[in-house]
Amino acid sequence: MSTADFVIVREHPNLVSYVDLLQRKNAESLSFYPLSVFEREAERRRVWLGLLNSEPCGYIYMGAVGTDVRCHQVCVQYDARRKLYGASLVAAVEEYAERAGARSMTLRCGFDLEANAFWPSLSYRCIDTVPGGVRRMRQINVWRKYLQPPLFAGPSISPSKGKTDASIWRKRSSNQSQSRFARGKRLIDYRESLLEDGEAKPRECWR
Numbered sequence: 001m002s003t004a005d006f007v008i009v010r011e012h013p014n015l016v017s018y019v020d021l022l023q024r025k026n027a028e029s030l031s032f033y034p035l036s037v038f039e040r041e042a043e044r045r046r047v048w049l050g051l052l053n054s055e056p057c058g059y060i061y062m063g064a065v066g067t068d069v070r071c072h073q074v075c076v077q078y079d080a081r082r083k084l085y086g087a088s089l090v091a092a093v094e095e096y097a098e099r100a101g102a103r104s105m106t107l108r109c110g111f112d113l114e115a116n117a118f119w120p121s122l123s124y125r126c127i128d129t130v131p132g133g134v135r136r137m138r139q140i141n142v143w144r145k146y147l148q149p150p151l152f153a154g155p156s157i158s159p160s161k162g163k164t165d166a167s168i169w170r171k172r173s174s175n176q177s178q179s180r181f182a183r184g185k186r187l188i189d190y191r192e193s194l195l196e197d198g199e200a201k202p203r204e205c206w207r
Contacts, residue, residue, distance in 0.1 A: 006085055007051045008092050015049050016042050018056040022075055029113055030073050033061075050089050052080055060089040062097070068144075069097040071107040090122055098147040105147060111139040111160040119143045126159040138162075 012018075016038045023030055023038075041047050041061060050058040058076030063069055071093065076086045094105055107124075109115050110132065120126075124143040132138035141159040 005053050006057075006088060007054075008089060009049050009051060010045045010047070012049050012051070012056070014056060015047060015059075018049065019047055019059045019061070022059065022077060023073065025077075026075050029110070029115070030075060031108075033073070048089060048092065050076070050085050052085065058085055058089060060093055062093050065097055065100040065102050067102060068104045068106050069093070069102045071105055074107075086118065087122060094145070094147055103146060103148045103150065104144055106142065106144045108140045108142055111141055111162050116141055116159050116161070125153075125156040127154060127156065129157065129160040 009015075016035070019038050019042075020035050023033065038047060038061070046063065047059060047061050049056055050060075057080040059074070060071065061073040062071055071090070074086055074089055076089075097105060106127075107119070108130075109119065111129070120143075122145065124145040126141050127144045128142040130140050130142060132140045139160040139162060143159075146153060
């Protein structure tokens with residue numbers, strides 16, 4: 001995909017190093033993936049790079065193509081934002097996924113991020129809100145777009161809004177050991193215990 005000055009590629013000598021650097025610069029807005037993940041996924045051609053005037057300016061990291069495709073990350077560097085380059089990256093992956101037979105694309109977005117205004121502008125609908133990790137006490141909005149007309153789309157919900165709060169995490173003297181908890185039920189139970197032990201009260205946006 002290309003315009004006069006913007007091109008999307010899946011191979012580039014600086015792809016992995018640029019993506020890893022941009023992820024680290026935007027660590028508070030993105031889920032973290034180690035360099036080895038980007039190296040592996042670049043080989044699988046699941047990390048697409050946006051080039052502006054032949055220089056990297058953003059990327060999108062997609063999951064395996066199935067009935068639904070996960071958009072793990074999309075990020076554009078600060079000086080290239082609000083110029084439709086992010087939308088172009090998303091559109092390129094949607095087109096690729098649809099041609100490969102996918103019926104939808106789904107992603108997760110922290111409730112405090114400006115990106116929650118970006119996704120509905122691309123016809124994504126919020127379908128769920130789930131608890132995030134214990135460090136930020138962030139709710140996660142789940143967004144989905146149907147690439148092909150579904151038999152049953154299901155209801156949409158209003159995305160959750162709020163601010164992250166790391167105060168509980170900082171107060172826990174045992175947070176270092178707790179951070180080793182596996183994702184899943186134990187992490188959710190631990191998150192709930194923090195809210196119930198009197199150190200914090202749920203906010204309205206934590207519904």
